[in-house]
Amino acid sequence: MPHLKSQAISVQTHLRDQVANALRAALIAGELRPGVIYSAPTLAAELGVSATPVREAMLDLAREGLVEAVRNKGFRVTEMTDKDLDDFTDIRTLIEVPTVGRVAATASAGQLEALRPLAEQIVTAAQGHDVLKYLEADHRFHLELLALAGNPHLVEVVADLRKRSRLFGLGSLNETGRLVSSAQEHVELLDLMLAGRIQEAEDCMRRHLAHVRTLWADGQADAVADASVLRLSR
Template sequence: MRQIDTERNLAKTIFDELRAAVVSGELAPGELYSVHDLAARLGVSRTPVREALIQLSERGMVRFERNRGIRILRTSAHDLEEVFAIRLLLEVPATFRATQLHAPGWVERLREHLEAMRAAAEEHDEAAFMAADRRFHETVNIASGNPRLARYVDSLRDMVSLRGNSTVDRSRGLADILTEHETIFEFIADGKAGQAAEAMRAHLLHTAELLIEQEAEDNDDVARVELDWTNYPG
């Protein structure tokens, strides 16, 4: 983490810095940290750090432990199942609505994010690829006319990031993920709302299944989750 050297938007800056440190693994899952030490590393007082940690706690990213400090949480297979169940309920209809509304300029912005994903895939730059992936989904969700939904889904993605690895590691390459997004984009660009929503649903299901299976493989004490997504919108 870098030291905070400005008072402008201090609370948001501290929150963003701590959130990024948790997502990147700089603050390691399972480890304990004190508010005092984190404040010292950022070069700020403890009060805004504590406030930022409370927000992270509400997102399920950290846990306060009495007289011990802050523990960085790791997402379980059950957590992943819950996260993707919510994303299916929110992002599938959001994709349908966004395609129908066809807000000015949003398809062009979506194309830019897709091009960024394509360039990152060619460079084998997973960090840049996943950042563009995140912007792609955020753009779709905002275009549905519900910015609050977009912010909430973005916070859910933080929980997935807490695993410390991704679907790219062993299950599939960047090119495969890119292909799924290209399919979504093609239907959106053609104004085919139902097919765009179905493509989003297929993408989210595939990602969920890979992540949950990977979590079960990584942890011998985690039972393999039998997924039943038949009741989710399609």
């Protein structure tokens, strides 16, 4: 698994955090499959670390709802249903759409323009098929935009929702270039907000979240299909 390599772990940052990031990357790329049980020693061997930081990292992911502990066996990657996808999208829509309207009405042009490098990084990453940089820039853009509303608790809630919205198999969608149109919506949103077109900005955010929901569904379907092929080939 490309994202579970020993060279991906360095001593420069906390080992537990490094391992958790590597496991998240493997989840996103579809290398760790929903419904499959993985043991800490097996993952540790692939990462070139001891089992202890892997167990600690897995407990962090369990608190985020990404995996669940299986007694005496390891951890199972949790599966997300269509209802889960709909529920997450509904909550984010209820929060982010009106917040974008508020920010468009109150933020300065300088505050909004400061987000343009992130919006452009998202597009560049999508065009370059770099899914991890895409997600990192996307995460920062959304949370920094929402932070302009001045409510840190709101930002915390959305950050938690984003963690739980596992983008299983997103790597395969990225290879087809399907992330580019979603990426470009960030630039469109920023331009509408800067122009003071509040209703259109809200509509853009609503459309963007619906687009993301579709990507979640397609990515998960690909991951499940790939897992089925693996089971049948054994």
